[in-house]
Each structure stands twice: as structure tokens, then as C-alpha cells.
Amino acid sequence: MSTPTTPPLTLVESDNEVFYEVLDEVLAAIGETGVKYILMGGIASTALIGHRFTHDIDLFIRPEDGEVALAALAARGFETERTFPAWLYKGYKHNVMVDLIFKSSGEVMMDDEMFGRARTIDYHGREVRVLSPEDLFFIKALAFSEHTLTMDPRVLRHLNDVLAILRTYDLEWDYIVKRSRMGPRRILSMLLFAQSIDLLVPDRVVKQLVHLLELC
Numbered sequence: 001m002s003t004p005t006t007p008p009l010t011l012v013e014s015d016n017e018v019f020y021e022v023l024d025e026v027l028a029a030i031g032e033t034g035v036k037y038i039l040m041g042g043i044a045s046t047a048l049i050g051h052r053f054t055h056d057i058d059l060f061i062r063p064e065d066g067e068v069a070l071a072a073l074a075a076r077g078f079e080t081e082r083t084f085p086a087w088l089y090k091g092y093k094h095n096v097m098v099d100l101i102f103k104s105s106g107e108v109m110m111d112d113e114m115f116g117r118a119r120t121i122d123y124h125g126r127e128v129r130v131l132s133p134e135d136l137f138f139i140k141a142l143a144f145s146e147h148t149l150t151m152d153p154r155v156l157r158h159l160n161d162v163l164a165i166l167r168t169y170d171l172e173w174d175y176i177v178k179r180s181r182m183g184p185r186r187i188l189s190m191l192l193f194a195q196s197i198d199l200l201v202p203d204r205v206v207k208q209l210v211h212l213l214e215l216c
Helices: 011-033 041-049 063-075 112-117 133-142 146-151 155-168 173-182 184-196 203-215
Strands: 037-040 056-061 079-084 088-093 096-101 119-123 126-130
Touching: 011 056, 011 063, 011 088, 011 096, 011 126, 037 041, 041 056, 041 119, 041 126, 041 133, 041 155, 056 063, 063 079, 063 088, 063 096, 112 133, 133 155, 133 173, 133 184, 155 184, 173 184, 173 203, 184 203
Parallel strands: 037 126, 056 096
Antiparallel strands: 037 056, 079 088, 088 096, 119 126
């Protein structure tokens, strides 16, 4: 009788294994440089909310660290490009895309406060540093635009993430109000919508954002 062998990975499982291997390479490469980064996008959403898989790796870094981070990926065999020098570089390996993001929607950049608030969370057996729930909510809310609403199939995913964060976490509302100065109308609209479907959003926060709009 032949010795049983481990069944081969399915296509999806194999893809996932490759993704995690590339993720480990990315984290090791950037970690060796000392560049400050926070994972955002699908990995942050999955780590904090836990409801979907992603095939991209999105790192939020400071603009001045872009060249160092890109060189670190290139040294490990990634194909690299300076896609949009003002806000985005990319790396590719084994069909996995890595985004080095300097500036998110609404002109948001990573700063020391955002970095300090990031959470270290287990993600499929490895510790990853991801955006805080407040910053993920804020960035996701600002990601909506006329273009995303009409052209981008990810729009429902962003909306689901925004609502899931509000549903899951006891947020630091004063921090959200502070960050909302970069997009008060958008944040207010999201919170009013959340209230309309009976999610718990304090009335005082809504009033603060209305007042902020009056001052604009």
C-alpha cells in the first residue's frame, strides 16, 4: 500500500499561500530599512473586521521614504515602478501587487499620530501593523468620489467596511472629529447614513461636524 500523501493545494489555496509568502517578504524587506509603515486597504480591513480576502498589499508610508522602500523591494527581486511619483509606487512579485502609498484620498498622509495609533494584530499567523479603526474609517469614507460611485466596483466594499467599523468598534469620536477637518461633509454624510440604519453614532459628534461645516 502506498503512503498517503498530502493532497495538492487547490488553485485558491495555492494563490493564498503565494500571497502570504510575498507579504512576509514585503514586511521583512521594509522592516530591515527601518521605514515606518502601516498596512491599509484589504489587509487592514480583514485584520480589523475579518470578512474578506485581498490580493493586494497596501503600505502607507511617508513620501520621503518612498525611494528607500522601493529599493528594498527591488533588492528582493520585485519588479518596481514609480507609478505616480506624487503619491504611489508599486512592486510586483508572483502576480501579487504591492502599493507603496504616500498620500491617500483627500490628501491624507501618514503622520506620527496615525503611526502611533496603529494596531498590531494577528493576520493568518503573523503580526501585522494596521491602521487604527478610526483611521481606517476616515480613509475609507474619503475614498468615495463621483468616479468610484460610477466606475469602481470596490465602492460597495468600501461602504461595507465603513459600516462594519462603526458596527464593531467603540470608536474614539474626538479623534474622528479632529481628522474630519480634511473632509467634514463626507464624514458627516457617512455618520448620518449610519444613524439612519440604527448604528450607534453619538448626536454630539454629528453636531460637532455641523458646527465645523458652519465655520468652513
